[in-house]
Amino acid sequence: MSKSFGDVWIFGDYRDYFQNRITLQLIAKGKDLAEMLNTGTTVVLLGEQVHQYAMEYVAHGANTVMVAEHPKLKEYEVETYTTLLSQWVKSYRPEIFIAGATSFGREFFPRLAKRLRTGLSADCVDLEVDPKSLLLVQTTPAFGGELLAEVVTPDRRPQMATVHPGVFRELPHNSEAVGRIIYPDVDVFPEPRVKVIRSRPPIKGKVSLEDASVVIAGGMGLRSKEQFELLYELAELLEGEVGATRPAILSGWADEERLLGQTGKSVKAKLVISIGTSGALQFTTGIQGAETVIAINRDPDAPVFRIVDLGLVADAAAVLPILIETLRRRL
Amino acid sequence: MIKYRESKISAHHNYLVNDMLTPGFVVGEPDKQGGFYFLADKVLAGESMPRISCRLLEEGSGNLLVELNWNRIQSNPKACIHQSIPGGFQILLSSGNVLLEVQTQAFANGYLTRIKARLYDEKGFLRIEPLGDSIKVHDAEKPVLDSPFSFSP
Numbered sequence: 221m222s223k224s225f226g227d228v229w230i231f232g233d234y235r236d237y238f239q240n241r242i243t244l245q246l247i248a249k250g251k252d253l254a255e256m257l258n259t260g261t262t263v264v265l266l267g268e269q270v271h272q273y274a275m276e277y278v279a280h281g282a283n284t285v286m287v288a289e290h291p292k293l294k295e296y297e298v299e300t301y302t303t304l305l306s307q308w309v310k311s312y313r314p315e316i317f318i319a320g321a322t323s324f325g326r327e328f329f330p331r332l333a334k335r336l337r338t339g340l341s342a343d344c345v346d347l348e349v350d351p352k353s354l355l356l357v358q359t360t361p362a363f364g365g366e367l368l369a370e371v372v373t374p375d376r377r378p379q380m381a382t383v384h385p386g387v388f389r390e391l392p393h394n395s396e397a398v399g400r401i402i403y404p405d406v407d408v409f410p411e412p413r414v415k416v417i418r419s420r421p422p423i424k425g426k427v428s429l430e431d432a433s434v435v436i437a438g439g440m441g442l443r444s445k446e447q448f449e450l451l452y453e454l455a456e457l458l459e460g461e462v463g464a465t466r467p468a469i470l471s472g473w474a475d476e477e478r479l480l481g482q483t484g485k486s487v488k489a490k491l492v493i494s495i496g497t498s499g500a501l502q503f504t505t506g507i508q509g510a511e512t513v514i515a516i517n518r519d520p521d522a523p524v525f526r527i528v529d530l531g532l533v534a535d536a537a538a539v540l541p542i543l544i545e546t547l548r549r550r551l
Numbered sequence: 552m553i554k555y556r557e558s559k560i561s562a563h564h565n566y567l568v569n570d571m572l573t574p575g576f577v578v579g580e581p582d583k584q585g586g587f588y589f590l591a592d593k594v595l596a597g598e599s600m601p602r603i604s605c606r607l608l609e610e611g612s613g614n615l616l617v618e619l620n621w622n623r624i625q626s627n628p629k630a631c632i633h634q635s636i637p638g639g640f641q642i643l644l645s646s647g648n649v650l651l652e653v654q655t656q657a658f659a660n661g662y663l664t665r666i667k668a669r670l671y672d673e674k675g676f677l678r679i680e681p682l683g684d685s686i687k688v689h690d691a692e693k694p695v696l697d698s699p700f701s702f703s704p
């Protein structure tokens with residue numbers, strides 16, 4: 221008789237929902253994983269008045285949404301979330317439980333894993349079910365990003381991971397979908413030791429890299445701030461946004477809000493043109509969700525060429541003015 | 552296992568009943584001549600209005616107050632009033648008291664309808680009553696309708 225598995229659970233992180241698509245990306249991936257295990261996908265959703273998110277999750281492919289609606293859940297509170305979810309996990313026994321590596325996921329998921337005495341891989345860039353062992357293979361950068369480690373949790377359950385936003389693609393919205401909704405009884409809440417007095421959204425700049433359909437990404441190969449500024453001209457012509465690698469930002473060529481990669485933003489643009497970037501994994505994590513990637517680098521062996529759709533071996537200083545001029549004439 | 556309540560959920564439109572979402576529900580028997588029923592029918596993708604059909608009876612006497620077919624008055628022996636409100640409608644008794652309120656909230660990609668009413672069947676049993684900002688339904692014939700209800704020909 222074949223083994224039967226509990227569902228694949230996804231933490232419903234709906235704050236800043238229409239910008240933060242991580243839950244939808246995880247549902248899409250969760251469905252692939254669940255298919256391998258011949259089980260379902262369940263999104264767990266805590267909060268108050270969260271009806272529309274439950275509906276969105278079903279529209280994007282969740283089989284089941286498990287909801288706790290309560291005024292005490294209106295504000296995210298790490299102890300309450302951890303206690304409630306650990307009770308649910310112990311009761312319903314999911315096989316896999318994943319969350320976005322957002323500020324929420326990063327804070328309470330390690331606590332939850334500890335409480336459940338299971339493992340957790342943080343900031344994963346890929347998840348697959350191994351067809352032989354049926355274990356979840358959690359791919360995560362290790363040793364400061366020098367290596368990609370494949371981690372499995374052979375004995376403990378659930379197999380838990382947080383996932384870097386933007387690495388998986390969400391499924392399209394399907395208004396005709398119908399799912400199952402479960403409301404477990406929740407009446408016992410721990411008395412939190414931390415009291416939320418007020419919460420305020422961060423003051424945001426105008427840069428919207430996550431929503432841009434064209435992103436021009438610049439790295440140290442641009443050599444100077446003046447050269448880097450040519451990227452804004454190129455971006456304007458293509459109605460796009462400018463992103464940068466960590467060293468380019470540390471050199472003062474762009475603001476922190478333009479940082480792409482593991483510690484910055486992930487884009488799902490139609491086109492990314494990456495100029496003078498070596499293609500370090502910590503950077504490419506931020507652009508691998510794009511439909512098409514073009515890179516310009518003068519080193520034919522630069523790792524960036526391994527992930528691109530089109531590569532141009534050339535000196536950025538020579539190519540950029542020509543590219544801008546040509547586009548200006550054509551557009 | 553922790554006890555739970557369960558329903559279906561539509562990606563497009565739901566009613567809030569018994570503190571749960573549901574694509575539709577039926578209380579009473581729509582096909583039974585003259586009897587009480589309340590049908591909140593499944594709303595199809597592309598539509599934005601709920602589909603309420605019902606036969607509402609007077610508490611005590613069991614006489615017909617009003618009959619609705621897809622939100623419109625079909626039969627109105629007690630001169631009830633159909634009144635539009637933001638996002639929905641109310642049915643008022645001739646005394647001016649609200650008999651039924653149906654209000655739909657539009658989200659970015661879907662809709663949620665809340666109902667308010669206190670309704671009795673022909674035997675005088677309370678079948679629908681207010682609960683928070685919606686209703687509690689007693690002994691629904693079909694607590695979940697995940698496809699449109701079909702009346703007997």
Ligand SMILES: Cc1cc2nc3c(=O)[nH]c(=O)nc-3n(C[C@H](O)[C@H](O)[C@H](O)COP(=O)(O)OP(=O)(O)OC[C@H]3O[C@@H](n4cnc5c(N)ncnc54)[C@H](O)[C@@H]3O)c2cc1C
Binds near residue numbers: 439480
């Ligand atoms: C824990 C950790 C997290 C990190 N997170 C991030 C992150 O979120 N985002 C990020 O970007 N980095 C991150 N990094 C740093 C990352 O590892 C790389 O060091 C960084 O991405 C490299 O930036 P770069 O490509 O601009 O510079 P370099 O690696 O110096 O590459 C410059 C490239 O430009 C090319 N070049 C030089 N001259 C020219 C020219 N004239 N024309 C064309 N090409 C030229 C070179 O051939 C080279 O390939 C992180 C590192 C660690 C350890």
